[in-house]
Amino acid sequence: MTLRLAVGQHSEAGRKPLNQDFHGVAQPTDAQRRSRGIALAIADGISSSPVSQIASAAAVRGFLEDYYGTSEAWTVRRAAHCVLSATNGWLHAESQRGEGRFDKDRGHVCTFSALVFKGREVHLLHVGDTRVYRVHANALEQLSQDHRVRLYGGQTYLGRALGINAHLDIDHASWPVEVGDTFLLATDGAYEFLDADAVQEALTTHGADLQTAAKALVAAALARGSEDNVTIMLVRVESLPTRTAPPVNRDELRLPPRLAPRQQFEGYRIVRELQQTARSQVVMAVDTDGREWALKLPTAELAGNARELDRFASEEWVARRVDSPHVIKAASAETKREHLFTAVEFIHGQTLAQWMTDHPRPGLDEVRSLAEQIGRGLQALHRKEMLHQDLRPENLMLDRQGTVILIDLASAHVAGLSEGLGDARALELAGTLQYTAPEYFTGDGGTPVAELFSLAVLVYQMLTGALPYGLQVPHVRGDRDLHKLQYVPLRTRRPDLPEWLDRVLRKALQPQAARRQQALSEFLHDLHAPGPEFMTRDRTPLQQRHPLLFWRGLTVAFGVATVVLIGLRISGR
Structure with missing residues (x-):
């Protein structure tokens, strides 16, 4: 099933010489309908302006185009806000x-309202006093909600509209819909003269x-005395998609065979196998221009696994959709394929996991340089409202230039793809557990701040060869468990590193997301130029700063006290 709507729309100038209302419905392609939905919009120019009909037409046309x-990859809210802000400007x-x-x-x-299904x-x-029911x-x-300000004596004026101010504050809300749901969009020349009975009569008739x-509703509003422009839009949901459609229609593609060296496949010549698991095969291949690629192919094991194939x-x-030197690049989509597989650039180099093996005690400057590059790659994803969700040493490559x-994306x-069929948040545990932020385990889901946590785990591991919480985090099941996590201070493993660095990492690795730095840029800045909060002497109790040292010291103290007491008792005899 796909998204289908029935739409009716009509507008008349009424008793006025000029119609300053404007309305329209987009006619998206099938691919656009899957990824961006179906949009319709209505605008009402203010009657006091001789040019507001230009504004209402520009608002609707600009939005729908x-x-x-x-x-x-963007959510409806972000995409619409960008478009409307540009129009408002x-x-x-x-x-x-x-x-x-x-x-x-x-x-x-002009005032403006739009629905995006x-x-x-x-x-x-929505902005202004057009209405949606x-x-x-x-x-x-x-x-x-009408953005009209009421004055003493019953007078009103528009508090918000497109074009009034350089800054635009626009309302956004979303609701689930069912087949048969009907919506009405109307300008004030219509809704001030219509009621539920009139609408039901028109729909029934x-x-x-x-x-x-x-x-019929436009005619009814005019017959009831409307002296303004009158515009009505009706929309009914006729069918809805049953599940999220992947960006590529994989149902048209066959599962590939297992590939061997020197074999020809979809315009590539296979050079050698790089990896083979029960779920996928990865091979190195060259195209007709001699460029090297890594092909990843699903195995027959995934034949019935819709999620993995998606x-x-x-x-x-x-x-x-991501243009960054720190994110893997994919082959172009120009050639039509017969099989389901991915083709990404082949990188000559080593994984971060191998680098850590070769550099067991790296210097701080080396680690900061690597962290900054990883952060740039993540930021490129985040700008597109994407989360990597599987940040780990094996998913980071260092090429020959460093x-x-x-x-592995x-x-x-992708918020824009998850939106529309339930919760658009990143709730699924998709990555390697020991690098995953605690909020995934408590059900709050992922955000860029969760990826900040994962990056901080990598920085800690690069410096020490260990994990800051060991294997504790995957055992978190609720907010209460967050307080049980015991951070192992950086300097217990690398006493040669500065104290402020431990404080920076401790903050980035806080179990509660709200207590971390709130942006990757902030964390990366702290790694290079720590502020006063990290340079002051740590007054955190020893039990929290060095729990292992605290309990060892307490055990020794108890032991010494026990020996002393026994000695006193013996001497007293």
């Missing part, structure tokens, strides 16, 4: 060049013909 040009600039510079009521100003959810974007059997449920129903389908898609590259969480 530019929204589908945003990254497929243009409208405000136009106002500043005209009469609106001195009188906002004569500028390029994506997956099994609907998203509302969910239609029930005997009532209209208003979903939008015209049945599935929403276009005729919209025309990961194969999305890994290249993720890599193509550049660190994030590889199969576990990446």
Whole structure:
């Protein structure tokens, strides 16, 4: 099943010489419908402005066109906010060049509402006093909030609208939808003269013909005395997708055979096998231009595993949308394929795991350089609302020039793809447990701050060869367990390192996410230029700073006391 909507829309100037309302529905391709949904929008220009019809038309057209040009990895909220902020900036600039510079009521100003249906959810974007309702059997449920400020004496004015100010504050909300749900979008010239009975009468009389129903409601509003422009949009959900569709339609691709050296496969010549597991085969191959690639192929073992096959389908898609020297690059999607596999650049070098074996006690500067490069790769993902989710030494490559590259994007969480079919948060335990932040185990899910924790684990491990909490973190099951985690101080393993470094890492490795640095950039800055909070002498109790040393000392003290007491007792006899 796919997302399908029935839409009816109609607008008339009414008794006014000019229609300053505008409305529209996007006609996305099948691929756009899967990744970005279906958008519809309505705008109402303010009657005091001679140019507000330009504003309302630009707002609707710009949104419906530019929204589908945003990254497929972005959430609806981020994509819509970027598009509307750009539109608002243009409208405000136009106002500043005209009469609106001195009188906002004569500028390029309009109210705006949009619905974006994506997956099994609907998203509302709203600013001003156009309205959006969910239609029930005997009532209209208003979903939008009017941004009108009421003055003493009953007068009102628009508190928020597109084009009024350089900064835009737009409402966003989302709800799950069901087949049959019906929504109404209307300008004030319509909704002030209509009620639930009128809407139900139009829907009942015209049945599935929403276009005729919209025309009937416009006519009803005008007949009841509306002297303003009147615009009505009706939308009904006709079908919904049953599950998240992967970015690549893997159902059209066959599982590949096992490959051997010198074999020809999909335009590649296989050179040698790099890795073989029960779930995948990785081989080195060269294309017709002599470029080297690493091909990753699912085995027959995954034939019935839809989740794992979807990961194969999305890994290249993720890599193509991130442009960073610290993230693996994928082959282009120009050639049509017959089999399901991924092709990424072949990197001559070594994994971070091998580097740590070769450098058991590295210097701080070396580790900081590596951490900064890993952080840049993660930041490139985070800017696209993606999480790597499997940060570990085996998934980091150092090439011959010393550049660190994030590889294996199969576990990446893409907010824009997860959105629309339930919770868009990264809740799945997708990575290696000992590098995973505690919030995954408590059910709170992943964020960029969770990846900061994973990076801090790597920094600690590069410096000491050990894990800061050992194997304690995977045993966390709730918030109460977080307090039981015992951090092993860095200087108990590397006393040659500065005390401030231990404090920086201790903060980044806090079990509670809110107590860590709140951005990767902040953590990386602290590694190079620690602030006063890390340079002051640590007054944390010894039991917390050095639990092993504390308990050893306590045991020795008890032992000495016991010997003394026994000696006193013997001498007293």
